[in-house]
Amino acid sequence: MDLSVILVNWNSLSLTSEALRSLRAHTQGIEYEVFVTDNGSKDPAEPEALLREFPWIHLVRNPDNRGFSKANNQGIRRARGRYVLLLNNDTVQVENALGASVAWMDAHPDVGALGITHLNNDEARTYQASFFPFPEGWADVKAVFGVGDYRPPEPDYTREQDVDWVVGSYLFMRRACFEDVGELDERFFIYDEDIDWCLRARRLGWRITYWPGAKMVHLGAASRPFMKDKTFVHFRSHLSYLAKHHGPAAPLYYLGMSARMGGATAKQVLRWMAGSGSADELRQRLVRQRQFMTLQHGRKGG
Numbered sequence: 001m002d003l004s005v006i007l008v009n010w011n012s013l014s015l016t017s018e019a020l021r022s023l024r025a026h027t028q029g030i031e032y033e034v035f036v037t038d039n040g041s042k043d044p045a046e047p048e049a050l051l052r053e054f055p056w057i058h059l060v061r062n063p064d065n066r067g068f069s070k071a072n073n074q075g076i077r078r079a080r081g082r083y084v085l086l087l088n089n090d091t092v093q094v095e096n097a098l099g100a101s102v103a104w105m106d107a108h109p110d111v112g113a114l115g116i117t118h119l120n121n122d123e124a125r126t127y128q129a130s131f132f133p134f135p136e137g138w139a140d141v142k143a144v145f146g147v148g149d150y151r152p153p154e155p156d157y158t159r160e161q162d163v164d165w166v167v168g169s170y171l172f173m174r175r176a177c178f179e180d181v182g183e184l185d186e187r188f189f190i191y192d193e194d195i196d197w198c199l200r201a202r203r204l205g206w207r208i209t210y211w212p213g214a215k216m217v218h219l220g221a222a223s224r225p226f227m228k229d230k231t232f233v234h235f236r237s238h239l240s241y242l243a244k245h246h247g248p249a250a251p252l253y254y255l256g257m258s259a260r261m262g263g264a265t266a267k268q269v270l271r272w273m274a275g276s277g278s279a280d281e282l283r284q285r286l287v288r289q290r291q292f293m294t295l296q297h298g299r300k301g302g
Contacts, residue, residue, distance in 0.1 A: 001031050001033060002082055002083065003102055004080060005085045006079065006084065007020075008068055010038070010065060012090070013049055015089050016089040019089045019090070022094070026098075036050060036058070037062065037072070039062050047061055062074075067186065068188075068191075069185065069187075069189070072086055082102075082174075083172060086168055086194075088168070088170070088218065094119075094217055101114055101172050104211055104214075110207055111174070113171060113172060113173045115166025116210075116213075116214040117212045118170070118218040129155070130157075130169070131155065132163075132195075138246075140246075141249050141252045144256035158212055160210065164199075164202065165195050168194030170216065171194055180204055181206070190233060191238070232288075232291065232292060239254055239295075257292070268281060
């Protein structure tokens with residue numbers, strides 16, 4: 001088996017179906033298997049609908065939303081391929097990117113993980129960011145307090161290059177690298193799990209490479225409509241990342257984000273006192289402030 005592909009479905013049957021159709025239509029020249037983890041979709045008919053249209057997939061069913069990292073790990077543990085691809089369900093294949101990636105990785109045995117070109121779903125098929133430098137703990141702290149405004153130069157997406165990390169919408173992993181690094185860290189419910197995994201791989205001496213020789217369309221933000229508080233989910237995952245890799249920066253980042261949230265709450269109080277805001281709006285803001293401060297909301301995702 002050349003390749004094992006892992007996708008996660010959560011309340012997004014149409015997107016997942018389109019991803020699978022495009023994968024089947026464009027992937028050539030390799031032997032592959034596909035695992036889809038349904039993460040407790042609200043409509044219990046979604047898993048059955050996937051199996052009816054795509055009887056060749058391996059379906060993993062969760063009774064509830066267990067998070068992106070855990071759902072991917074469930075598929076990975078069943079994978080038999082020489083390579084493992086974590087593929088977002090909001091992606092559309094427009095060429096034989098999977099087959100080309102296998103061939104490229106076979107020719108570069110020192111590369112542990114590969115990322116490819118991401119295109120926006122616009123008429124011009126413009127480039128979408130698909131690799132980044134690792135976050136810097138103190139830079140993140142300064143940013144949250146509004147100090148400094150460093151912006152890295154615009155990347156060259158036409159050039160093959162070793163990078164810090166590639167986005168998890170197409171994280172193509174060599175099995176030897178994966179077995180060396182281990183699974184995704186499940187403390188990251190969603191977001192930052194790809195940064196953490198690539199950092200662990202880099203620390204073990206593996207190369208992470210961006211290759212512009214293969215392309216796909218990434219629609220983006222498939223789960224956003226179902227999240228109650230996307231800001232909180234981002235914040236919690238990044239706080240976990242900083243605590244793991246930049247320990248001293250984490251509490252300051254937490255305080256900075258909490259202070260910003262407190263400022264928004266104070267404005268809501270003033271609006272209520274002035275009669276321009278309702279008591280229900282104020283109550284919701286106070287609940288959100290408490291959830292933010294206690295890090296208790298968002299673990300179920302929706």
